[in-house]
Amino acid sequence: MTDLAPDELDALDDITPTDARILAELEDGRNVPKNIADEIDRNPTHVSDRLRVLRTHDMVRRIGSESISLHEITDRGREVHETYTQFQNALQS
Numbered sequence: 001m002t003d004l005a006p007d008e009l010d011a012l013d014d015i016t017p018t019d020a021r022i023l024a025e026l027e028d029g030r031n032v033p034k035n036i037a038d039e040i041d042r043n044p045t046h047v048s049d050r051l052r053v054l055r056t057h058d059m060v061r062r063i064g065s066e067s068i069s070l071h072e073i074t075d076r077g078r079e080v081h082e083t084y085t086q087f088q089n090a091l092q093s
Helices: 006-013 017-027 033-040 044-056 075-092
Strands: 060-063 069-074
Touching: 017 033, 017 044, 017 060, 017 069, 017 075, 033 044, 044 060, 069 075
Parallel strands: none
Antiparallel strands: 060 069
């Protein structure tokens, strides 16, 4: 597992399965909420709400114009997503 600081472990507690899917989509590159929602089969408003939470935890950042709402994953988001995935895989083994 990655070495996460205590505040990052706290953030991991707040991650939902939808958040994990959003982070996974952003691992593939920058994207907008509507496209992410289509890819993970979720309501665009829900995805936008979860992106706001992920921004609060510094796991994603908005880039460019606010009207476009293009998002990318941060290094912290990658670490948290990797740890979340490893934890989920361990539970299934």
